[in-house]
Amino acid sequence: SRLVVLVSxxxxxxxxxxxxxxxxxxxxxxxxxxxxxxxxYGAERAAKLGVPTFVHKVKxxxxxxxxxxxxxxxxxxxxxxLVVSAGFLKLCGPRFLAAFPGRYVNTHNxxxxxxxxxxxxxxxxxxxxxxxxxxxxxCDSGVDTGPIVAQCxxxxxxxxxxxxxxxRIKEAERAQLxxxxxxxxxxxxxxxxxxxx
Ligand code: GRF
Numbered sequence: 001s002r003l004v005v006l007v008s009x010x011x012x013x014x015x016x017x018x019x020x021x022x023x024x025x026x027x028x029x030x031x032x033x034x035x036x037x038x039x040x041y042g043a044e045r046a047a048k049l050g051v052p053t054f055v056h057k058v059k060x061x062x063x064x065x066x067x068x069x070x071x072x073x074x075x076x077x078x079x080x081x082l083v084v085s086a087g088f089l090k091l092c093g094p095r096f097l098a099a100f101p102g103r104y105v106n107t108h109n110x111x112x113x114x115x116x117x118x119x120x121x122x123x124x125x126x127x128x129x130x131x132x133x134x135x136x137x138x139c140d141s142g143v144d145t146g147p148i149v150a151q152c153x154x155x156x157x158x159x160x161x162x163x164x165x166x167x168r169i170k171e172a173e174r175a176q177l178x179x180x181x182x183x184x185x186x187x188x189x190x191x192x193x194x195x196x197x
Contacts (some may be wrong), residue, residue: 001028001185004080006088007035011042013086013107016174017181018049028185032078034071036090052078058090068093075100081197082184085139086177089118097141102189102196104139107177109169111135111151116144121166124156132156132165134173136180138191147191150180 003021005014014033020026033046033053043053054074061067072095075083085092085106097104110120112135115127124132133153140146152172156165188197 001081002031002079003028003082003084003181004032004034004075004078005030005042005046005084005086006075006090007033007040007042007086008037008089009040009042009087011040011045011087012170013084013174013177014042015045016178017084017086018045018051020178020182026182028081028181031080032075034075036088042087065093065095068095072096072099082181084177084181091141091143092139094141097139102138102191102194105136105149105181105184106139106144106146107173108135108137108144109166109173110144111153112137112144112148121169122162125160125162125165130156132169134169134176136176149184149189150176152176 005017007014018030021028021030030051033043033051035043035055036057038055046053056067056071058064058067061070076099083100083104108120110124111133115123131153133151135151136149137146138149154168154172
């Protein structure tokens with residue numbers, strides 16, 4: 001199976017997928033990595049392994065829709081079975097969603113629907129919840145909405161800082177991403193009552 005992964009930053013979730021894909025038994029391959037900005041460590045991780053990378057920056061296009069069209073065309077050219085947003089800090093537009101219906105997933109560092117947006121762990125800490133975690137979901141047009149594929153929980157410790165909680169969540173998040181993507185590639189999945197694969 002063919003995976004395209006989109007990143008904006010450090011790409012530790014991408015690395016977990018790259019590591020998993022090194023084992024042929026995993027049954028998937030990262031065929032390309034895309035970013036919305038230059039110089040991401042995620043793109044560097046891919047380049048080190050000879051995985052093709054590409055960048056599309058919103059500001060290089062006249063409109064958001066033109067950016068969406070360019071990103072859609074480039075991702076589609078790799079004929080992915082699944083597109084994974086792993087720390088990709090852009091909301092994809094209607095063209096993108098229509099090109100990969102039910103095939104575009106995002107991993108988020110909170111137990112959705114709690115704490116969508118940019119600061120899941122910080123908001124969990126501020127709310128005083130005792131359990132935090134990560135959610136893998138199928139993207140729709142909203143911010144961290146869309147059908148949930150998997151969730152994993154970690155405890156919030158009394159002495160946690162945003163940094164320690166973020167790291168605990170990310171560790172569980174990476175394992176979940178690898179396991180869930182592997183399962184999706186193996187068994188297929190359903191969304192909105194429709195079989196995707
Ligand atoms: C992940 O925790 C994801 O949930 C959040 O950003 C983080 C990306 O980390 N949106 P990385 O780039 O995969 O290391």
